Amino acid sequence: FILFFITPPTVRIVHSGQACNVEEERYSERVYTIREGETLELQCLVTGHPRPQIRWTKTAGGASDRQGDSSLHNETLKIDNISRHQGGRYYCKAENGLGSPAIRSIRVDVYYLDDPVITVHQSVGEAKEQFYFERTVFLRCVANSNPPVHYTWRRGREALTQGSDSGVEIYEPFFTQGETKILKLKNLRPQDYAEYTCISSVRNVCGIGDKSAHFSLNNRTAPPSIKLLLDDPLVVNPGETITLVCVASGGDPPPTLRWVRPGGEELPRRSVINGGTLTIPAVTVDDGGAYSCMASNNVGNPAKKSTTILVRGLRKGRFWITPDPYHNDDNIQIGREVKISCQVEATPPEELQFSWLKNGRPLRSSERMVITHTDTDVSPGTTNLDIIDLKFTDFGTYTCVASLRNGGTPEISIDVNISSTTVPPELTVPRGRSHLIAQEGDTVDLQCLVSGKPKPIILWSRVEESGGAAAAAVALMPDGSAETESYDGVLRISNLTREMSGTYRCQTSQYNGFNVKPREALIQLVVQFPPTVEPVYTEIRQALGRAFSLTCRLLRAHPARLLRYEWKLGSRLLTVGQFSDQRDDTNYLVRALNREGYGEYTCDITNEAGAGRCTFLVTGKAYAPEFYYDTYSALWENQPRVYGFKLQWTQMEPNAVDRILAYRLGIRQVGARHIIINKSHVDSIRNTSPSSSFITMNTHTLAATRDTKYTPNTGPSSDHTGSKQGFYMYIETSRPRLDGDKARLLSPIFNMNSKSSSSSSSATNNPTYCFAFYYHMYGKHIGALNVFLRQKGQTVSDTSVWSLTGNQGDRWRQAKVNIHPTTAFQVQMMMEGVRGSGIEGDIAIDDVTIEEGECKDPPPKSE
Numbered sequence: 001f002i003l004f005f006i007t008p009p010t011v012r013i014v015h016s017g018q019a020c021n022v023e024e025e026r027y028s029e030r031v032y033t034i035r036e037g038e039t040l041e042l043q044c045l046v047t048g049h050p051r052p053q054i055r056w057t058k059t060a061g062g063a064s065d066r067q068g069d070s071s072l073h074n075e076t077l078k079i080d081n082i083s084r085h086q087g088g089r090y091y092c093k094a095e096n097g098l099g100s101p102a103i104r105s106i107r108v109d110v111y112y113l114d115d116p117v118i119t120v121h122q123s124v125g126e127a128k129e130q131f132y133f134e135r136t137v138f139l140r141c142v143a144n145s146n147p148p149v150h151y152t153w154r155r156g157r158e159a160l161t162q163g164s165d166s167g168v169e170i171y172e173p174f175f176t177q178g179e180t181k182i183l184k185l186k187n188l189r190p191q192d193y194a195e196y197t198c199i200s201s202v203r204n205v206c207g208i209g210d211k212s213a214h215f216s217l218n219n220r221t222a223p224p225s226i227k228l229l230l231d232d233p234l235v236v237n238p239g240e241t242i243t244l245v246c247v248a249s250g251g252d253p254p255p256t257l258r259w260v261r262p263g264g265e266e267l268p269r270r271s272v273i274n275g276g277t278l279t280i281p282a283v284t285v286d287d288g289g290a291y292s293c294m295a296s297n298n299v300g301n302p303a304k305k306s307t308t309i310l311v312r313g314l315r316k317g318r319f320w321i322t323p324d325p326y327h328n329d330d331n332i333q334i335g336r337e338v339k340i341s342c343q344v345e346a347t348p349p350e351e352l353q354f355s356w357l358k359n360g361r362p363l364r365s366s367e368r369m370v371i372t373h374t375d376t377d378v379s380p381g382t383t384n385l386d387i388i389d390l391k392f393t394d395f396g397t398y399t400c401v402a403s404l405r406n407g408g409t410p411e412i413s414i415d416v417n418i419s420s421t422t423v424p425p426e427l428t429v430p431r432g433r434s435h436l437i438a439q440e441g442d443t444v445d446l447q448c449l450v451s452g453k454p455k456p457i458i459l460w461s462r463v464e465e466s467g468g469a470a471a472a473a474v475a476l477m478p479d480g481s482a483e484t485e486s487y488d489g490v491l492r493i494s495n496l497t498r499e500m501s502g503t504y505r506c507q508t509s510q511y512n513g514f515n516v517k518p519r520e521a522l523i524q525l526v527v528q529f530p531p532t533v534e535p536v537y538t539e540i541r542q543a544l545g546r547a548f549s550l551t552c553r554l555l556r557a558h559p560a561r562l563l564r565y566e567w568k569l570g571s572r573l574l575t576v577g578q579f580s581d582q583r584d585d586t587n588y589l590v591r592a593l594n595r596e597g598y599g600e601y602t603c604d605i606t607n608e609a610g611a612g613r614c615t616f617l618v619t620g621k622a623y624a625p626e627f628y629y630d631t632y633s634a635l636w637e638n639q640p641r642v643y644g645f646k647l648q649w650t651q652m653e654p655n656a657v658d659r660i661l662a663y664r665l666g667i668r669q670v671g672a673r674h675i676i677i678n679k680s681h682v683d684s685i686r687n688t689s690p691s692s693s694f695i696t697m698n699t700h701t702l703a704a705t706r707d708t709k710y711t712p713n714t715g716p717s718s719d720h721t722g723s724k725q726g727f728y729m730y731i732e733t734s735r736p737r738l739d740g741d742k743a744r745l746l747s748p749i750f751n752m753n754s755k756s757s758s759s760s761s762s763a764t765n766n767p768t769y770c771f772a773f774y775y776h777m778y779g780k781h782i783g784a785l786n787v788f789l790r791q792k793g794q795t796v797s798d799t800s801v802w803s804l805t806g807n808q809g810d811r812w813r814q815a816k817v818n819i820h821p822t823t824a825f826q827v828q829m830m831m832e833g834v835r836g837s838g839i840e841g842d843i844a845i846d847d848v849t850i851e852e853g854e855c856k857d858p859p860p861k862s863e
Helices: none
Strands: 007-017 019-024 030-035 040-049 053-058 076-079 088-095 102-113 117-122 137-142 150-155 158-160 168-171 180-185 195-201 211-216 222-228 234-236 242-252 256-260 272-274 277-280 289-296 303-311 313-322 338-347 352-358 361-363 369-373 381-387 396-404 412-418 423-428 435-439 444-447 449-453 458-464 473-475 484-486 490-493 502-508 520-534 537-541 548-558 564-569 572-578 585-590 599-607 610-619 626-628 635-637 648-650 659-670 674-685 742-746 769-777 784-792 796-805 813-819 826-834 843-852
Touching: 007 088, 007 102, 030 040, 040 053, 040 088, 040 102, 117 211, 137 150, 137 195, 150 180, 180 195, 222 289, 222 303, 234 242, 242 256, 242 289, 242 303, 313 396, 313 412, 338 352, 338 396, 338 412, 352 381, 381 396, 423 502, 423 520, 435 444, 444 520, 484 490, 520 599, 548 599, 548 610, 564 585, 572 585, 585 599, 769 784, 769 796, 784 813, 796 813, 826 843
Parallel strands: 030 102, 234 303, 435 520, 520 610, 537 610
Antiparallel strands: 007 040, 019 030, 040 076, 053 088, 088 102, 117 137, 137 180, 150 158, 150 195, 168 180, 195 211, 222 242, 242 277, 256 289, 272 277, 289 303, 313 338, 338 381, 352 361, 352 396, 369 381, 396 412, 423 449, 444 490, 458 473, 458 484, 458 502, 502 520, 520 548, 548 585, 564 572, 564 599, 599 610, 626 648, 635 674, 659 674, 742 826, 769 813, 769 843, 784 796, 784 826
16 A cells, blocks of 8 residues: 555456457456457556566466467467357466565356257167157257357248147257257157258357258158178288278168277378278278278267278287296206297287297207297287207207288298307496486487397386485486387487486396396486576666665576686676585675666676576666556546546656656647547656655555445545545444454565665664555544554564554544654555444545655644
């Protein structure tokens, strides 16, 4: 309620564009109605110093989901070709760091009407081919709309209404909430075979016209039935062209056919559709799966039949060696048992077949060479070769060959060498490579050395510590995958970022190697990055002779030790230093600004990886004034009466730099009865005499005039000027308020440092301020009105500076009190109204001001 040249934000939403209607509903909710496809345009009008930042959000979906949309941070929210899904409540949020953010909302209601659809159903025997006599038939009309749709039925040119035909009933089922209109034909009669029309209407709201649908009911009307002219499943080779044929075998009217894939998956892009025929040229493995033919004629339920396409193929051939399971030694030795396993994924799995070769020659199963295969129904298929009592002559190359019984795809051959040098893998990290330090933007190679024969594939993954001694959790790799394969044991990471720091694990795969416990090693990667600081850029406006302080704050850096700072004005070095462990910011103080002190100040905070820079532009330029409690456009006056126009403004830091000393209003006559009142620009004149400056805060419009209907004989009937159209602030003492309840108003924070003309913080140099306001304390139950000075230094203290209790009569009085802030930091004013013993205790205040200097002619009872 007090403006210390910095004001919290206020918000209101205005609309423009193509609204059908804007109305106020209960609880002051604003509803903006617009037709689908039109342009939504909402403007958020804000006031406040500093200029608030604006953001538009929505309750769910819509604008708030479109990250990066610059329109969401502008005063105007514009949505072209608005859709029904973009309706909802839109919020405009404004904040400038003072108090709570200001938020206003408006509900956008999008109106639309889709084409209606008529569906036909029978009470019994829907599987029958025709709609026979003595059956009940339902014609259901459905149209999506907003607002709810109204339906009308016609038979030929005859309008059907409830009771107009004993054989017809029209009703809306309860569960559809009025969205569906059903026409019930009881025991079909010859006259019921006719042309039916359903007309849907939203009564022309938003200019949306009526829409209609037609259906011709006859004795041949029947639900659809279809058949597929193809094998199921359909097994094909890659590269072939396949054709799926679906034909309608029944249904009247003739059904519409379409092909779909389960889960809404799209058909292959190469597909050619001609009625019920689907052609897929050059089929690939990805084209395999289920396909369904759907037939619909809006009679009964749609017909559906499905088939499966199997594209022959072999994938993922891999092997592993299992040493003798009865011994703890993982090495292969003469006289022990060795198992070689091969695994392949095949389509179709039942066509998969394996064969074994030793040194290129076919190998058959025997007592010492046992070949087994898994069940063909198990996918992926696996074959095993058990070599019992290994002999020297068993050393050699064993080849596992996988193929499909009917061909159509190349076979897969996997070679496995078994020799005296076949040993399980070992994994190590090169010396000095287990802890790597790099900088953002670099490229780094993580390397694990693997020994063993055969040489296994290396799997790289990332380990993220979940805090303390908790178990490690798997994190994603830099490319977004959970694991990355490497055949040479090297993981290369390019364009490093700080998020890539952490522990990386290399691990042997059980495939293409030994079926033993995986070997693994860990590498710690540390990514250094320059300091991140705030503020990145700030403009500071200050007058000559004043003191001010610049602060550059460190947010994060790695390494965070040995951090240095360097302050410069342009190219001139001001000061350097080093951060301590207890500080995360550095300050530079200018005790008395001279003309050479204007310019660009920079603070560079550096570590081994680089520097972060805070930039401050110090000028003597005035802050632009901002108007508040004012109209946003010209006022038109065409009545022959006196018209009051109040123009108010606020300016940031008026005593620091240039200040407002004058303003202009332009008034001109247009015709005989019209007058236009326009506010003009504000003259900003340089302040050459800071010692004679003063600060004025006006809060002319604080709250709407109170309603005396329920509590007469208390409170004011007008503002302190006598205007019944005026505004003031008051406390309401009616129920549920109780004796002793307190209502408090807090001002924004007043920064003493920027207001004092002296850099000294001693009490003798602290200025005096005159705090003034009008009060109205009328009623037999009046409590108390108190004023406090709240000072924020090392602690927060509240000091009573004025107090008054009891009935003061039905009139406005003015109070003035001198205040003497003793802190060199921040102060606030707080006004407190205390309820008395009954409901006739309304206390009001109006036009609260604060000026620098002592009060002139203070009225009685101001102490």
